Amino acid sequence: MKEFQKPYLRFRLEGFNSLNLRDNTEKICIDNEYISSIFINDDLTEMYVELREGVTYEQFHTEICTFLDGICFNMLSQVEVDADVPYYMLELVCDGTNYTIYDRACISDSMSLIRKVSATNFYDKIISEKNAVFEQHILYQKMFEMLHNPNTTMRFLGLYDLLLSLLSRNGELKQKYVHDYLGKHKERYQPDISFFTNKDGKSEDTLTNLRNKIAHCEQTNDLESYRTIGSQIPPAVIRILLKVLNDVICEKSEH
Numbered sequence: 001m002k003e004f005q006k007p008y009l010r011f012r013l014e015g016f017n018s019l020n021l022r023d024n025t026e027k028i029c030i031d032n033e034y035i036s037s038i039f040i041n042d043d044l045t046e047m048y049v050e051l052r053e054g055v056t057y058e059q060f061h062t063e064i065c066t067f068l069d070g071i072c073f074n075m076l077s078q079v080e081v082d083a084d085v086p087y088y089m090l091e092l093v094c095d096g097t098n099y100t101i102y103d104r105a106c107i108s109d110s111m112s113l114i115r116k117v118s119a120t121n122f123y124d125k126i127i128s129e130k131n132a133v134f135e136q137h138i139l140y141q142k143m144f145e146m147l148h149n150p151n152t153t154m155r156f157l158g159l160y161d162l163l164l165s166l167l168s169r170n171g172e173l174k175q176k177y178v179h180d181y182l183g184k185h186k187e188r189y190q191p192d193i194s195f196f197t198n199k200d201g202k203s204e205d206t207l208t209n210l211r212n213k214i215a216h217c218e219q220t221n222d223l224e225s226y227r228t229i230g231s232q233i234p235p236a237v238i239r240i241l242l243k244v245l246n247d248v249i250c251e252k253s254e255h
Contacts, residue, residue: 007095
């Protein structure tokens with residue numbers, strides 16, 4: 001096992017699936033007041049966090065976990081991790097107090113295709129990609145809790161409706177605002193989000209189209225179609241929704 005200097009923490013990761021790291025040999029230094037480096041194992045099931053000298057988890061657990069929430073969110077939104085009820089759990093504290101703790105911090109295994117990616121690229125994305133978790137921690141916690149729902153359709157509905165709420169104007173919840181925002185940033189989200197002309201001759205994006213298909217099932221009480229649509233929602237749809245939500249939240253936090 002890689003050597004870690006005291007003080008350090010060990011977390012178990014669950015639900016960060018379908019990705020393996022290659023050439024994953026070095027701890028990554030962090031520019032943070034409390035954390036000096038992190039290391040995540042090849043199959044994304046363990047995370048080691050080295051703390052700066054004099055820092056204890058007991059004293060600074062809120063600041064440490066808020067930063068790690070941002071790291072885990074970037075794992076779900078910026079790299080090709082498939083989210084399946086994702087969370088991290090503190091397993092070991094080794095900071096001079098030398099005690100072991102099992103306490104779910106915040107934020108089921110299924111068969112899937114495993115993608116191998118460069119550890120360098122992986123760490124670069126999860127550390128450098130911007131998020132607003134310190135400014136809007138509750139909103140990010142809401143997204144984590146939506147991802148804890150084992151039903152993929154409910155994950156999608158929760159995330160889409162949160163996006164709809166964030167983009168609303170004067171209290172009006174209109175899908176037009178979602179469609180306009182996605183269209184404005186089309187290049188950033190392609191090819192995960194595409195645009196087409198619907199049967200009414202209007203422009204529609206794939207996310208809003210999926211939301212409307214689910215709504216139609218609800219209106220017609222068509223359970224079979226509802227289940228079929230839900231079974232066909234790929235992890236990439238959830239991932240791109242998280243990416244869009246993060247962009248919107250960051251923009252709002254800057255104003």
